[in-house]
Structures are given as structure tokens and as C-alpha cells.
Amino acid sequence: MFGALAKKIFGSANDRRLKTYKPKVAAINALEPELAALSDEALRARTEEFKRQLAEGRSLDDLLVPAFATVREAAKRVLGQRHFDVQLIGGMVLHEGGIAEMRTGEGKTLVATLPTYLNALAGKGVHVVTVNDYLARRDAEWMGRVYRFLGLSVGIIVHGLDDEQRKAAYACDITYGTNNEFGFDYLRDNMKYDFAQMVQRGHHFAIVDEVDSILIDEARTPLIISGPLDDRSELYNAIDAVIPKLTKEDYEVDEKQRAVSLTEKGNEHIEQLLQEAGILKEGSLYEANNATIVHHVNQALRAHTLFQRDRDYIVRNGEVVIIDEFTGRMMPGRRYSEGLHQALEAKERVPIQPENQTLASITFQNYFRLYEKLAGMTGTAATEADEFADIYRLDVVEIPTNLPVQRIDEDDEVYRTAEEKYKAIVREIEAATAKGQPILVGTTSIEKSELLAQLLIRHGFKQIDFTREDALKPLFEAARSGQPSKHFAVLNARFHEQEAFIVAQAGVPGAITIATNMAGRGTDIQLGGNAEMRIAHELGDMPDGEERRAKEEAIRIEVAQFKQRALEAGGLYVLGTERHESRRIDNQLRGRSGRQGDPGRSKFFLSLQDDLMRIFGSDRMDSMLQRLGLKEDEAIIHPWINKAIEKAQAKVEARNYDIRKNILKYDNVMNDQRKVVFEQRREFMAAQSVRDTIDDMRQTVIDDIVARHIPEGAYPEQWDVAGLEESVRRILNLDVPVADWAKEEGIADEEMRERLQKAANEAYAARVEKNTPEVMTYVEKQVLLQTLDHLWREHLVTLDHLRQVIGWRGLAQRDPLNEYKAEAFQLFDSLLDHLREHVTAQLMRVEVLFQPPPEAELPPMEAHHIDPLTGEDELALALASAPAEAGTRPARDPNDPSTWGKVGRNDPCPCGSGKKYKHCHGSFV
Structure with missing residues (x-):
């Protein structure tokens, strides 16, 4: 009661914040007659003047009033549109790194021009993030007229661009693109082998359109870049044949949680069925060596009990196509992960596509938190204000409408x-x-x-x-x-x-x-x-x-x-x-x-x-x-019914928030490691030489070898001399008399370590001399990067598997998240040990053929992410290595689809119709 009274007297927190912007709005309005009198050239010249003032030490906040007034005048001349006062306020909220909640039809696209122009003056690049390619192109062209009029460059990042085009777009003052494209470019950049090949130049400031859809709805699933694994079609089909033999007493379905689990009776029944089918050859179902079978049984059970044809997916042209839960749209190219899509293909008796291995992944939460400053705009954010504040540190400000809302909302x-x-x-x-x-x-x-x-x-x-x-x-x-x-x-x-x-x-x-x-x-x-x-x-x-x-x-x-x-x-x-x-x-x-x-x-x-x-x-x-x-x-x-429905929706939203928070908690563990690996890669690529790193690795490996086979304070007769000799030969490729050295009077582990280091350093110096220092400098960097990438990919798979099973630790009254953190840290420590050992072993054996070194190629990659607003995964099946393969691809016959190979869904159709592939031969309708 007192809160409501105080609100009436003093206004809400939102009202009080809006009042703070009014003096600046008045100042911008006061400049309007002066700017209206300027010529086009004089108005454009203000951009260079602003940049000069920034270089002399003024801040962006100091320039807000004149810069906003300049954009407003430019929009009047170029677009015939004048920013309303409430749009100026929306622009200030975005500049401060907040979320402007503006009703539909209030001109959010125009509002974004104000903070975009102001922040682009710093020369570090501004990213404007949209939900689909159509809006990215439209807004870049439409609002780009204002920016170009004022002397700023505008780029667009959409599907189908090559690296050179992307690099040019990111180099512009303002870059429009979709959330998926920005995220996948970041992941792909951190898989490149040359610093010069990276396309993004940093993460300075981003404005996210439809911020609730991108940062809330889509944040339930991470961005994933994956590559194919071995074919397991027979296993999927064999397990699928067993599932229909289960009875309803064998499993329990929880519709609210979208989960299904076998009962105790069901576990016994499925084990018996798998043994009869010859799938379970030895031991019980839940022994460690049968973990893969358990995983596929669970996915097949989900496919049969939780997923309905024509509701969750449809079957078109021999493919299972997902229907998006938010929009009801088909998502060609998008596939469920962890073998679920293969289980659906087995259920529907269509060809089973190979399962994929994760090569790189990141959640939208952790991608957008890379930006020094983040802002967003949407018509509906207030209901999720707590989540925006908690995860992204973004405040939601409700911007009043330019004219009062007259819509009648009935019960x-x-x-x-x-x-x-x-x-x-x-x-x-x-x-x-x-x-x-x-x-x-x-x-x-x-x-x-x-x-x-x-x-x-x-x-x-x-x-x-x-x-x-x-x-x-x-x-x-x-x-x-x-x-x-x-x-x-x-x-x-x-x-x-x-x-x-x-x-x-x-x-x-x-x-x-x-x-x-x-x-x-x-x-x-x-x-x-x-x-x-x-x-x-x-x-x-x-x-x-x-x-x-x-x-x-x-x-x-x-x-x-x-x-x-x-x-x-x-x-x-x-x-x-x-x-x-x-x-x-x-x-x-x-x-x-x-x-x-x-x-x-x-x-x-x-x-x-x-x-x-x-x-x-x-x-x-x-x-x-x-x-x-x-x-x-x-x-x-009745209004009571409305309240009851609102409560039911609040329950679902709370559950979805828990899902997103849970994903983020686990991804934060991986994100800490991801940052270390990506930062290390960038340092390696930027360095002229990694020789010092290689030398340090070799020294650490020798220390580890000696420590492993010579216990601290042990006598020579207690040493594992045979094991030490084998490790020296296997890892360091050295044939030295370790056994003879161990027999010498008074020798200790420190002297053994020094002798091995001296022998290894001499052998490596001879290899460098033989292959020339310049060539070895290149080889060292490539071996280091490729080995790191290989081990990192294996590490991601291990973490995926760990995460799937870590929940069982809760039965032992242990916190699964803390267990995951501890295990993940040990695995990362192990990754670093393996990296040092693998790199040292390869370089101690490397033989160089003197011919132009081949460019390191990325593996064939697929990009995956649910886009609840467009209904399509525009980046699915986009082969990162396509440009490198173009020269070796056989010629396409427009009349013979069998010669076309993989065609991007947004690429021109090879038949020559002029249409996109997805609207021609790649159509699902």
C-alpha cells in the first residue's frame, strides 16, 4: 500500500529515470534551427569535427547532444523522417548500455541510428544485430543512407560471404548482421591458423534488435560448429526396432519437463530386449563400456514418446525437418544434437545422416558478454527485466509512446x-x-x-x-x-x-x-x-x-x-x-x-x-x-481466468529461465577455458616466432618424464630406468645411454635431468639447422596450433559427455556443478600436459620437404542454432572450407543435380533459374 502511494507521489523508478533525459532532449531541440540552416556539406563536416574532438580528449557523452542533433537533421534530409522526442530518449538509453522497451510502430530502427552514429565516431566499429538476413540487408540499406550522408561506412554480414567480404564489412564504421553470423564468425576466427585470416576486429559496442528473442529465447541452446563422425546407422536402426516392444509401464513421461525415463521394470525389460537383439553383448546395461548404448536407448525413447510427427517435425523428401516450437516454422538444415535427430530418422525410416562432433561452441550469453558495451531494443522486455539484469547487467527502460495507446485489450x-x-x-x-x-x-x-x-x-x-x-x-x-x-x-x-x-x-x-x-x-x-x-x-x-x-x-x-x-x-x-x-x-x-x-x-x-x-x-x-x-x-x-493463465505462463517462463541459467553455469566453466585457449591461439598467431614457447615445453616435458620415473629422494636402484629410457625414446626421439648413466657413482635426478635437456636441445638445434631456421619457425607455429585445436576438440567432446552424466553425482549428495568444475579443471590440466608432450614429440621427429608449404585447412564444418524468429538455420551446412575446395570441385551440370554436391540453401540454384536454391530445387514444398 505504501509502495503504491509513494509511486503516485514520486513516480516509479522508470519515470524518475526518464526525467533525467529531458534536459538533453531540450538541448537537442534547441540546436535544430541552427543545423537546419547548414548546407549538406557543412552538416557532413561535423563528423570529422566530432572525431577531432574525441582525439583531443573529449568523451562520447560530451558529444551526445550535438551528435544526436546532427543525426536527426540528416534523417530529415535523407529519409524524410524526424526523430520524436521519445525516440531521442530511446537513443540515450541505448548509448548508456541499456534496453529501450518501445512499442511496435514507435520506430526502433530509426532510434538505433542515434547511438550507432555516436559510438561509431570512436572508430572501433559498431555492430547492429538483427534476427534475420532480410532485416540486416534492409536496415543497412535504409539507415545506411543516413550514415553515408554523414561520411561513415556501412557493412553487412549475411550468409554466403567469403572471408575477404566479411573482413571488409567488419572494417566498416558500422556493421549490420544477424546474431548467428556474428557468433559463428567469432568461433571460426578462433579456428584460423593465421592472424591475418581473422575477420572480426574486436567487440566494442553492439545494439541488439529484438533483444528478448535473441538474448532470452535463443539463449536456451548454444551456437555449435560441428564436423561429421563415423556412420552408426546400424546401431540406430537396431535400437529403434526394440523401443516399440516396451509397454507403458516400462517408462514414465513428464510433459512439463519434456522428459522420459525408464522405470525399474523398464530397465530390466530393455536389457533383456537388447540382449535378445544381439546389441548388448556382455555385462549389464549400465556398465561403463555400454554407456554409448544407454545414451542411444534414451534418445530413441525420447524420439518415440516426446516427439510427434507434424507437431515437432515433419518428413519431407526423405528428411526429418524440425518445426520451431516458438514460431511453428520449418527449420531446414537445423538438426537436433546428441543423436536425437538420428533417432527420429530411424523412427521414420528415412536415410540416417552421420552424427556430428562439436568443433567449437559458445552460448549467446557468453558471446554478447564479450562486448565492452551492449544495448538492446524490443517491444517486450519488462517481463524479463530480472534476467537481463542478472545475466547481462542490462537495465530495462520503458520508453513512453509518442501518442497514447488506444487499443482495447479484452479478457x-x-x-x-x-x-x-x-x-x-x-x-x-x-x-x-x-x-x-x-x-x-x-x-x-x-x-x-x-x-x-x-x-x-x-x-x-x-x-x-x-x-x-x-x-x-x-x-x-x-x-x-x-x-x-x-x-x-x-x-x-x-x-x-x-x-x-x-x-x-x-x-x-x-x-x-x-x-x-x-x-x-x-x-x-x-x-x-x-x-x-x-x-x-x-x-x-x-x-x-x-x-x-x-x-x-x-x-x-x-x-x-x-x-x-x-x-x-x-x-x-x-x-x-x-x-x-x-x-x-x-x-x-x-x-x-x-x-x-x-x-x-x-x-x-x-x-x-x-x-x-x-x-x-x-x-x-x-x-x-x-x-x-x-x-x-x-x-x-472473467479477469480471474486471465490471472490464472498469467500464473501458468509465469511458471513456464521461470522453468525456461532455470534452463538458461543452468546452461550458462556450465558454459561459464567451459568459457573460462575457452578464453584461455582462444587468447593463447591469438598470441601464437600474432607472434613472429614461437621458438621460446617450444623450448619451454620441451624443458617441462623432460622435467615431467624424470619426475615420473625417478621418485623424489629415491636411490638409483629404485629408479624405473627401463621406463625412463622408453619415454625418452618415444617422446624425445633420443637414443641416449640412460641405463649407463644410472649406474654412475653419485648420480642424482637433477644431473639426469640436465643431461637429457642438453641432449634434447642439441638434437633439436641440429634439426633446426638441417631444415633451416625460417622453415622451422613456420613448422613450429603450425604444429603448435593444429595440435592445440585437435586436443581442444577432443576436450569439448569429453566435457559434453561429462556434463551428461555429472547429474548422477547428486544422488551421492554432491553438487553436480561443483563436481563438474573440479573434473573440468583436471581435464584442462591434462589437456595442457598432452599439448606439451604431443608438440615436443612431433617436433623432435619432424622432417621437412622443401616445397611450398600447404595452407592448413579447416575441417568441413556445419553451423547449428535454433532461430525461433526466422524458422531457418541460415548457416546450417555452410562449409567453411568451400573456397579452398572450389578449384578441385568437378564442374556442375545445370541439368544434372547429381553433379551439384552440397549447395548452400541461400546460394543461387545451380540449375540457372536465378532463384535461391531453397526456393528452387532445394525447396521443401
Whole structure:
């Protein structure tokens, strides 16, 4: 009560922070008349003046007011857009390294130009991170006009670029790109063998668009670069044949945790079945040498009990394609890890692809924490403010809208069955279109979108065919006539390229748009439609002239008329067909209505059969509603229901937060080691010579050999002379009379060590002389880097396996995380020992052929990460070694797909159609 009273008197913490920005806003506004009077050249010259002032010792904070005023004036001249005062505040929050929560339609893309320009003046590079390639290209081109006008360079990092193009893009003042591309470039850089081949130049400042999607939703899984392992198809198929023989009493399924485990009876039954099938040849199932079989049994059980075809994945063209849990979109190229995808392929009887080994990995949390300063913007961050503060040290500031929000958010309608719910949804859609109100229908998956589409078709609606150039013609004709269009658009993975255009026209009177997810679309739904996109689409090839200008004006007039009719009908109606697990995604959908002070309406329709209600709702609710006399097709509507659903969503979000925190805790252990290894690699690559390091390694190896075979304080007759002699021969490649030395009177371990070091140093000096010092300098660096990489990859696999089993330590009342830290430290210590020994052994034997040294090649690599907003893993199957292999690849015959080999999904199709491969011969539809 006292807190609420204090808030009324003094305002919230957010309100108080917003007040601190007002003096700077006033100062920026005061400069506007002065800057408006400058010529373009004089305005552009301010950039060099700012850089000079920075060089003389002024800080970026000192330049904030004049720099923001300069960007605002440049945007007015180049884009015809003037930053609102609230957008200036959003820019200040981003500059301070915070998160600006701004509603949909408030112009986040334009806001980012302010801090991006200011921080780019330092010359260290600013990264603007988007959720997909389309937005990276669009924003770099659109906002790049402002930056280039002011004399700054702009680069784009998207899929399909080679290293030279990437290096040039990172060298620009401002670089746009996707979160995946930035992360994978960092990992690939730390697998290069030459410092000059690395593409990134540092991590100075990043602004993350849709920050909640990237740093929260996608942070549940790490970025992984992997390479193929040996084929195990027979094992997967053999185990898959056993699983259907289990009964429901053999395992327990936990839907909330998405987990399944064998019961005691199930363990006995599966062991018997595996023995009968000849898979388990000796010992019991849980003996150490059968750990691989246990792992594959668990994955096959998960594939059969937790994963449903057409809900979690679909089978297309002999491939298992994942459906994203957030957006309901297909993710071609993305594969589940740890053998789960292979288990699904065995279940569906399709060809089993080889399992992969992790070559490098990092979580988004640890990648983005590399930046000296990090900022973000989104429409929905306040609900996750604690997580942003805890993990990223980012404060969330809610930026007020430029105009008051007029959208009406109605209470949810809850029906007993899904059938009743969908009947009500169809009635609501018919009522909205009858009065010309545009309606956006949000679903949770492709399956639900198609179900609703079929229902609408049965009720006389027609689905828009987006393969036709004039797909929206019926919609515009109906809007002109004032009649209900009865045409609807489905927005999901099947129409990925047309998404921006579909979204842009979703505000036309009577338009019906069914969407699986609205976050990260990057296009506003403007009432009446988007005139600029219609002009580009309808008049794209028409030459400039009187006729074109007349048609452009006609389109603008029509859009204005459409907007007036949409306003009169009540604005955009957002109808949710189900609640998502995350309330943020519901809010993202809802936020599409009521942009820039427009009227709007939103409502969610639920049933007790929805996943969220079924798993987290009360089991007694259905019988209670029946006792209360709830009739068929009647809904229960009450604010209490909203509160109950919100609590259920909070439970799911809390669980997901725990998952992300847990991943981070374990990855932090690996991250400490990753930093050491990556930093060491950079030092090796930057060094002219690593001879001193090699000499130190050899000396340490000799110390270890002597310590291992000559116990401290032991007499010569207690020494392991035979073992010492064998180790000296095996590791140091020396044939010295160790046994004779051990027989000498008064010899001690220190003298033995000195003799071995002297012999090893002389032998190595002779090898350097023989092969020439210049050649050996190159060889030493290559051997050191390649050996480190090989051992690091093996170390990652070991840590993966350790993490999978470490949880069992909890049964012995030990903290699994502390156990993992201790074991991981010992393994890393062992890695360093092996590195010294392997490098020394190789260099003591190396023979150099005098010919041009071959370039060290990276292994074939695949990049993996769930992208919940685009529905595709744009970097999957991107071969890092493709440029090196290009010269040896056989010529592709456009008419013979068997000669094409691996084709990137975003590469031009080899058939010569001019389309991307994924939209031509690589299409899944």
C-alpha cells in the first residue's frame, strides 16, 4: 500500500529515470534551427569535427547532444523522417548500455541510428544485430543512407560471404548482421591458423534488435560448429526396432519437463530386449563400456514418446525437418544434437545422416558478454527485466509512446473444447470482415494455422495464392467496393520471401492475416496498407515519368481512403487462437495493433484442450464448468481466468529461465577455458616466432618424464630406468645411454635431468639447422596450433559427455556443478600436459620437404542454432572450407543435380533459374 502511494507521489523508478533525459532532449531541440540552416556539406563536416574532438580528449557523452542533433537533421534530409522526442530518449538509453522497451510502430530502427552514429565516431566499429538476413540487408540499406550522408561506412554480414567480404564489412564504421553470423564468425576466427585470416576486429559496442528473442529465447541452446563422425546407422536402426516392444509401464513421461525415463521394470525389460537383439553383448546395461548404448536407448525413447510427427517435425523428401516450437516454422538444415535427430530418422525410416562432433561452441550469453558495451531494443522486455539484469547487467527502460495507446485489450474467452473455440473464432472473423475491420489471427504452430485455414475455406473463405503476381488483387478490389473480401493470407514458413509484403498490407480494410509469430518481422502493419511497398510491388518496372508519378499518387490516395475506412471499423483486431508459453510472445502479437495512437482491439480465445491449459491448468476445471452449467458454445470470461493463465505462463517462463541459467553455469566453466585457449591461439598467431614457447615445453616435458620415473629422494636402484629410457625414446626421439648413466657413482635426478635437456636441445638445434631456421619457425607455429585445436576438440567432446552424466553425482549428495568444475579443471590440466608432450614429440621427429608449404585447412564444418524468429538455420551446412575446395570441385551440370554436391540453401540454384536454391530445387514444398 505504501509502495503504491509513494509511486503516485514520486513516480516509479522508470519515470524518475526518464526525467533525467529531458534536459538533453531540450538541448537537442534547441540546436535544430541552427543545423537546419547548414548546407549538406557543412552538416557532413561535423563528423570529422566530432572525431577531432574525441582525439583531443573529449568523451562520447560530451558529444551526445550535438551528435544526436546532427543525426536527426540528416534523417530529415535523407529519409524524410524526424526523430520524436521519445525516440531521442530511446537513443540515450541505448548509448548508456541499456534496453529501450518501445512499442511496435514507435520506430526502433530509426532510434538505433542515434547511438550507432555516436559510438561509431570512436572508430572501433559498431555492430547492429538483427534476427534475420532480410532485416540486416534492409536496415543497412535504409539507415545506411543516413550514415553515408554523414561520411561513415556501412557493412553487412549475411550468409554466403567469403572471408575477404566479411573482413571488409567488419572494417566498416558500422556493421549490420544477424546474431548467428556474428557468433559463428567469432568461433571460426578462433579456428584460423593465421592472424591475418581473422575477420572480426574486436567487440566494442553492439545494439541488439529484438533483444528478448535473441538474448532470452535463443539463449536456451548454444551456437555449435560441428564436423561429421563415423556412420552408426546400424546401431540406430537396431535400437529403434526394440523401443516399440516396451509397454507403458516400462517408462514414465513428464510433459512439463519434456522428459522420459525408464522405470525399474523398464530397465530390466530393455536389457533383456537388447540382449535378445544381439546389441548388448556382455555385462549389464549400465556398465561403463555400454554407456554409448544407454545414451542411444534414451534418445530413441525420447524420439518415440516426446516427439510427434507434424507437431515437432515433419518428413519431407526423405528428411526429418524440425518445426520451431516458438514460431511453428520449418527449420531446414537445423538438426537436433546428441543423436536425437538420428533417432527420429530411424523412427521414420528415412536415410540416417552421420552424427556430428562439436568443433567449437559458445552460448549467446557468453558471446554478447564479450562486448565492452551492449544495448538492446524490443517491444517486450519488462517481463524479463530480472534476467537481463542478472545475466547481462542490462537495465530495462520503458520508453513512453509518442501518442497514447488506444487499443482495447479484452479478457480471454475460455471454451471447454477446441472445436467450440474454433467455431467462435470463425464467427469472430466473419463479424470483423463484415464491417471491414482488418484482422490479424495469431496461432502457435504451422499445424494450427493450416487447421484454421481449412475451417475458413469450409465457411466460404478463399486462401490467397502468393505464387501469383496479382495475389492481393481480390483483397484490394473488395476494399474498393466496400464488400467483405472473404480472402485470407497465411503467414508461415511456406511463404517466407513474401512475408514483408503480406505484413505490410495486413491493415487493408477486411484483410485477414493468419500468422504463427509476429516478432522480428521488421514491418509495421499500417492501417490502409503500406503505400511505398505497394508502389515498389506494382510499379517496380515502370520507368520514371508522368505516368508513373500519376499512378504513385493514385496508390497513395487509395491507401489514405483505406486507412480512413479501417479507422472507422475500429482499427486492427488482433485475435489470438491460443496462449503461448511465454507472455512476451502474446504481447508481441497484441502490440501489432494500436501503433502510433491508432485505435485497435485484441482478444485471446482459449480452450481447456490447449497445451498450456491442459498441462498447467487445473484438472478439475472442466468438471467444475460443467457443474456451473456452462453450455456448449458458451465461454467463460472473467479477469480471474486471465490471472490464472498469467500464473501458468509465469511458471513456464521461470522453468525456461532455470534452463538458461543452468546452461550458462556450465558454459561459464567451459568459457573460462575457452578464453584461455582462444587468447593463447591469438598470441601464437600474432607472434613472429614461437621458438621460446617450444623450448619451454620441451624443458617441462623432460622435467615431467624424470619426475615420473625417478621418485623424489629415491636411490638409483629404485629408479624405473627401463621406463625412463622408453619415454625418452618415444617422446624425445633420443637414443641416449640412460641405463649407463644410472649406474654412475653419485648420480642424482637433477644431473639426469640436465643431461637429457642438453641432449634434447642439441638434437633439436641440429634439426633446426638441417631444415633451416625460417622453415622451422613456420613448422613450429603450425604444429603448435593444429595440435592445440585437435586436443581442444577432443576436450569439448569429453566435457559434453561429462556434463551428461555429472547429474548422477547428486544422488551421492554432491553438487553436480561443483563436481563438474573440479573434473573440468583436471581435464584442462591434462589437456595442457598432452599439448606439451604431443608438440615436443612431433617436433623432435619432424622432417621437412622443401616445397611450398600447404595452407592448413579447416575441417568441413556445419553451423547449428535454433532461430525461433526466422524458422531457418541460415548457416546450417555452410562449409567453411568451400573456397579452398572450389578449384578441385568437378564442374556442375545445370541439368544434372547429381553433379551439384552440397549447395548452400541461400546460394543461387545451380540449375540457372536465378532463384535461391531453397526456393528452387532445394525447396521443401
